[in-house]
Structures are given as structure tokens and as C-alpha cells.
Amino acid sequence: MSQTAPFVMPPHIEPHRKPLSLLQSLRAARRNVLEIIPAIAYTQPIVSGSMGSARWHMVQDPPALRRIYLDNADNYPKSEVMLRMLRPAIGNSLFTAAGADWRWQRRAVAPVFAHRNVTALAPVMTATAERASQRLNAAGPEVEMVGEMLSTTFDVICDVALSGREHFDATVYGDAILRYFETAGKASLLDFLRVPSWFPRPGELLGLGAVKTMHGMVAKAIEARRNQATGQADDLLDFMLKATDPDTGRTMSPKDLLHNMQFFIVAGHETTALALSWALQLLALSPDLQTRASAEARQALGAEPATLDHLDAMPLIRRILDESMRLYPPVGMLAREVIADDRLAGRDIAAGDVIFLPLYALHRHEMLWAEPNIFNPDRFLPDEAAARDRYAYLPFGAGPRVCVGANFAMMQAQIILATLLARFDFTPGPGPLPKPTMLMTVRPDTGITLKISPRR
Known part of the structure; x- marks a missing residue:
């Protein structure tokens, strides 16, 4: 592995080394989902245990993950607990739907993320990167980057999804979104006791106001479009308004539209903003590497913001984002249920068991990564990436349900990051470094405040 720059160990979660009780597990899950991952999960391919009457398995073995995601995917549907947390906000949308319902929704939204359409959206991303640069130039010398990047990626997703953001206050x-994550998005004791999902959880009730706010904004945007002649915007909403299942003739109901737009707006800007924020924090801790990345960006861009045509000339920018999402995957833990008996990583798995997919641990696993807690973008040099198992690195999932917007997200992140690195120097802000914490997504617990100064 290349050693052209000193590599740092950024903040991480120190895992527990003794089994947690039911109450300890609940407290950890409500405080930070990453804290329920035991130390052994970072060194073994599979870890099993029980919680009350439920038996669970954490899987970090790439061949077993391939079986879960691809080869036997129908046997491992998404956990009802996870779906319960999401349904109030995104209903039976693309992320939560299953079977035929999922397949037709996937066909309906896929065209907007086809390669030709994603590349056509690059100018929107370039314009957004320029506006973000102007805001940072005016904001200094210290900026909270998570909020700034959320606003930046919100600009992009609103233009792509709705051809504008006049109905939205970012x-x-x-x-x-954050209120929802902190209420309905937290595990309940009732979940651990396997009380049926129809029984209301306290968090769901506390999250109703947040849902009303989000749905109200999305509904206004949809209604405004319905009152116009559709078919000309070529944005995500237009594609969904026109979408028809070729087999049944089905179109999206008003509820389908609302829930899918809600899902894409949240997922489309939250995860990319976090990847950018973590990347900037990591580079602030790695001045030599930041200097290399800045030089690469300035040589490619000059004084201009990044465009699609610049990306091939900036491979280090892409590697930095890949490594940032290895250390801080947008979603650090997923859960699946088991329909029928199976065998994973040499272990028998029974129907009714729960499968945890701790992507945070997978990406830091000692059997898969050298010095796994170190920030080293050279792990993603072409030869090293080609030699690695496809299922050792899963920031966007895998198999038939791989994130439909992955290419869109990476293009957006590269354009924004390159533009900022060409123009600004980032150094750590005051106070302790942020640690990763997960409710629905992996966020920095204290935000990310950086000192910024224009590059000369």
C-alpha cells in the first residue's frame, strides 16, 4: 500500500468486549446504533447471540453477504423493525416496498438515473458547487460543514427532483429530518421484545410533527406540478407522474408519489452531504494529503468550478470520497429477517432469526483491511480495489436493490469536493473531534466545524 503521505487515525467507536444485556442493548441502540457492535465483529466473519427469544447474527463475511444481497436475496427481506421506523416518513416507497410492488417502482424511477440522464444533470451540480463556494467565501473563518453541505446537496436534489426549491425551506x-431520526427513528423496547409493529411506539407519536412538516412541503410541490402541464420538466417528479407499469397499467397514486418523493429528497441529499462533511474533516486532519488533493483539483480546474469533464483528471478526489465512506458509511447498520433455514459463513441460520449487517464493522474489519481505522485513500488505487472482494465494501448496498442513485451521488460529491478543495484550505476547528453516531445515518455527534481560508 502506498505511503506517499502520513495517514491519520480519525475518531471511531471503541467497541464493547463483553455481551450487553437487553437493557444495555436498548440504551446503546437509542444512543448510538454503532455501540451495539461488539469488538469480536471486527475480527470474525459472523457473530451470533440471542436477545430475549430472538436469535441474531452479525455478518461480516463477503461470501455470506453476497448470498444475502444477491444469491438468496428473497430469503432475507428487510427487518420489520427497520421498516416500522421508516414507514411513517416514506410509506411503501421504493426503499421499503417488496416483491412486485418494488419491481414496478424501480422500473418507474430508474430512467431518471440512467447514465445519459445523470450526466445531463452535471451542470446543475456544477452550479451548486459554485454557489457553495461563494457561501463559504462569505461565511468564514469557521463554518459548521454538515449544515453547509446539507444545504448544498439539498439544492441539487430539489433541482433534479422538482426543478426548483420554491416550496422548501432547507x-x-x-x-x-433530524427530529424524525431522534424520535421515530430510534429503537424501542417494544422492538426488542418483538411486540407487533401495529402497536404504536412512543417515538412514532413524537415524530408525527416532523412527518407533517416534511410531507406538507413535498405535497405542495407535487400539487403545484399537477396544476401545470406535465411532461416537459424531465425531473424525477415528472418521471414518476408519467410512470406506468407495462404489465398492469398501474400509475402512482398520490400517496405513492408523496412517499417516493420524500424518500428521494431525504436519501438524495442527506447521505451525500454526510460523505462530503466527513471527507472535509478527514482532510483537515491530513494536511499533506489535502495539499495533494488541492493541487490535483487546481491543476484540473484552474479558477473554474468542477464539471463532469474534469472528473477523470482527479482520481485522488474520488479515492478520498471512497475512503471517507469506508470509515463513515452513510448507513452503518442494516437488518434483515430470515424466511427459511440457511447456512452463512459456516453457521446454521434458522427461520425467524434476525440478521444484522454492520457495514461500519465490515468496512473496518481486520480480516479485510490493513490498519482498518487509518484514513488512507490509496486503498482505492485501481490494483488494490480490483483485488478486493466486491462485498467487502458496500456504501451503496449490492444486488438487485443496490442504490439506484449511486452514480448520481458520486458525481455530485466529486464535483462539489473538487471545487471546494481547489479554492479553500480546511483545518480543524475548536473543541474535540466529532465521533460517529448513528440513528438512521452516520452523523458526527457534534457537527463538523472547520476553519477555512481561501487558497492563494
Whole structure:
């Protein structure tokens, strides 16, 4: 592995080394989902245990993950607990639907993320990167980057999804997302006791206001479009308004539209903003590497913001984002249920068991990564990436349900990061370094405040 720059060990979660009780597990899950991952999960391919009457398995073995995601995917549907947390906000949308319902929704939204359409959206991303640069130039010398990057990626997703954001207040919408994560998005004791999902959880009731705020904004945007002649915008909403199942003739109901737009707006800007924020924090801790990345960006861009045509000339920018999402995957833990008996990583798995997919541990696993807690983008040099198992690195999932917007997200992140690195120097802000914490997504517990200064 290349050693052209000193590599740092950024903050991480120190895992527990003794089994947690039911109450300890609940407290950890409500405080930070990453804390329920035991130390042994970072060194073994599979870890099993029980919680009450439920038996669970954490899987970090790439061949077993391939079986879960691809070869036997129908046997491992998404956990009902995870779906319960998401349904109030995104209903039976693309992320939560299953079977034929999922397949037709996937066909309906896939065209907007086809390669030709994603590349056509690059100018929107370039314009957004320029506006973000102007805001940072005016904001210094210290900026909280998570909020700034959320606003930046919100610009992009609103243009792509709705051809504008006149119905959205980014701050109000972002606050509603966070309130939802902190209420309905937290595990309940009732979940651990396997009380049926129809029984209301306290968090769901506390999250109703946040849902009302988010849905109200999305509904206004949809209604405004319905009152116009559709078919000309070529954005995500237009594709969904026109979408028809070729087999049944089905179109999206108003509820389908609302829930899918809600899902894409949240997922489309939250995860990319976090990847950018973590990347900037890591580079602030790695000045030599930041200097290399900045030189690469300035040589490619000059004084201009990044465009699609620049990306091939900036491979280090892409590697930095890949490594940032290895250390801080947008979603650090997923859960699946088991329909029928199976065998994973040499262990018998029974129907009714729960499968945890701790992507945070997978990406830091000692059997898969050298010095796994170290920030080293050279892990993603072409030869090293080609030699690695495809299922050792899963920031966007895998198999038939791989994230439909992965290419869109990476293009957006590269354009924004390159533009900022060409123009600004980032150094750590005051106070302790942020640690990763997960409710629905992996966020920095204290935000990310950086000192910024224009590059000369």
C-alpha cells in the first residue's frame, strides 16, 4: 500500500468486549446504533447471540453477504423493525416496498438515473458547487460543514427532483429530518421484545410533527406540478407522474408519489452531504494529503468550478470520497429477517432469526483491511480495489436493490469536493473531534466545524 503521505487515525467507536444485556442493548441502540457492535465483529466473519427469544447474527463475511444481497436475496427481506421506523416518513416507497410492488417502482424511477440522464444533470451540480463556494467565501473563518453541505446537496436534489426549491425551506426541512431520526427513528423496547409493529411506539407519536412538516412541503410541490402541464420538466417528479407499469397499467397514486418523493429528497441529499462533511474533516486532519488533493483539483480546474469533464483528471478526489465512506458509511447498520433455514459463513441460520449487517464493522474489519481505522485513500488505487472482494465494501448496498442513485451521488460529491478543495484550505476547528453516531445515518455527534481560508 502506498505511503506517499502520513495517514491519520480519525475518531471511531471503541467497541464493547463483553455481551450487553437487553437493557444495555436498548440504551446503546437509542444512543448510538454503532455501540451495539461488539469488538469480536471486527475480527470474525459472523457473530451470533440471542436477545430475549430472538436469535441474531452479525455478518461480516463477503461470501455470506453476497448470498444475502444477491444469491438468496428473497430469503432475507428487510427487518420489520427497520421498516416500522421508516414507514411513517416514506410509506411503501421504493426503499421499503417488496416483491412486485418494488419491481414496478424501480422500473418507474430508474430512467431518471440512467447514465445519459445523470450526466445531463452535471451542470446543475456544477452550479451548486459554485454557489457553495461563494457561501463559504462569505461565511468564514469557521463554518459548521454538515449544515453547509446539507444545504448544498439539498439544492441539487430539489433541482433534479422538482426543478426548483420554491416550496422548501432547507433549514426547516433539515430540522424535521433530524427530529424524525431522534424520535421515530430510534429503537424501542417494544422492538426488542418483538411486540407487533401495529402497536404504536412512543417515538412514532413524537415524530408525527416532523412527518407533517416534511410531507406538507413535498405535497405542495407535487400539487403545484399537477396544476401545470406535465411532461416537459424531465425531473424525477415528472418521471414518476408519467410512470406506468407495462404489465398492469398501474400509475402512482398520490400517496405513492408523496412517499417516493420524500424518500428521494431525504436519501438524495442527506447521505451525500454526510460523505462530503466527513471527507472535509478527514482532510483537515491530513494536511499533506489535502495539499495533494488541492493541487490535483487546481491543476484540473484552474479558477473554474468542477464539471463532469474534469472528473477523470482527479482520481485522488474520488479515492478520498471512497475512503471517507469506508470509515463513515452513510448507513452503518442494516437488518434483515430470515424466511427459511440457511447456512452463512459456516453457521446454521434458522427461520425467524434476525440478521444484522454492520457495514461500519465490515468496512473496518481486520480480516479485510490493513490498519482498518487509518484514513488512507490509496486503498482505492485501481490494483488494490480490483483485488478486493466486491462485498467487502458496500456504501451503496449490492444486488438487485443496490442504490439506484449511486452514480448520481458520486458525481455530485466529486464535483462539489473538487471545487471546494481547489479554492479553500480546511483545518480543524475548536473543541474535540466529532465521533460517529448513528440513528438512521452516520452523523458526527457534534457537527463538523472547520476553519477555512481561501487558497492563494
